[in-house]
Amino acid sequence: AGVRDLLEKKSLQSKDLSVVILGYVLFLHRMPVQCYENKSDVVVDLDILKELGRKCEHESDKSKEEYFERLFSFVYALRKKAMMQQELRGILESPDGIPDAFRDKCGELLEDSDWDAMIKRTKYMEKEWKKQAVQKGENVDHLLIDTIEADPINVDDPDQVKRQFTSYSDKVTKLSRDMDENLSMCVEAPKRCQSVKTLVRFLEKSCSSYFIPTDDIK
Numbered sequence: 001a002g003v004r005d006l007l008e009k010k011s012l013q014s015k016d017l018s019v020v021i022l023g024y025v026l027f028l029h030r031m032p033v034q035c036y037e038n039k040s041d042v043v044v045d046l047d048i049l050k051e052l053g054r055k056c057e058h059e060s061d062k063s064k065e066e067y068f069e070r071l072f073s074f075v076y077a078l079r080k081k082a083m084m085q086q087e088l089r090g091i092l093e094s095p096d097g098i099p100d101a102f103r104d105k106c107g108e109l110l111e112d113s114d115w116d117a118m119i120k121r122t123k124y125m126e127k128e129w130k131k132q133a134v135q136k137g138e139n140v141d142h143l144l145i146d147t148i149e150a151d152p153i154n155v156d157d158p159d160q161v162k163r164q165f166t167s168y169s170d171k172v173t174k175l176s177r178d179m180d181e182n183l184s185m186c187v188e189a190p191k192r193c194q195s196v197k198t199l200v201r202f203l204e205k206s207c208s209s210y211f212i213p214t215d216d217i218k
Contacts, residue, residue, distance in 0.1 A: 071129050087151075
């Protein structure tokens with residue numbers, strides 16, 4: 001029942017899989033196997049596990065694809081945020097007259113921010129992202145992050161400038177959190193696939209000591 005429950009889940013969690021597989025192995029260890037009486041049950045169990053293995057592989061591929069997409073979105077948002085900060089610094093340091101309302105509301109956006117370091121970080125991440133794209137056989141020349149331009153800043157509308165900056169900042173925070181979760185999935189998914197494959201091989205080998213395997217479980 002535990003394995004069937006996993007198959008019905010939209011996504012797999014490492015702890016769920018490890019607990020079920022451990023319980024399943026202990027269950028098999030406790031039960032005396034009567035080769036001919038239980039042969040059909042064993043075949044069904046192996047089919048269930050093989051289906052679970054296929055689902056694990058699908059989850060693994062899906063998590064890699066999502067990480068690839070989120071990485072670009074994260075780098076884009078981070079670059080936009082850093083470029084806005086650079087533009088703001090230039091405006092606020094300009095000798096030209098700047099409305100006091102703009103200076104009061106937007107000056108705080110530059111606090112505790114190393115925008116130069118952020119831009120360097122985005123360039124490094126873009127390089128890693130392109131490397132993944134090449135490995136996937138995808139052409140991403142049309143998505144060059146270096147071609148991104150800073151948003152125009154209207155000093156007469158500080159509220160709009162602040163909203164735009166906040167939107168990029170919020171995206172960076174959210175995407176960073178999502179990427180951490182997704183990266184964990186990328187790391188754990190192949191391990192889950194291997195766990196299921198190992199268990200299937202273990203069961204097939206165990207079954208072979210009781211009867212000659214048929215095509216159903218080879």
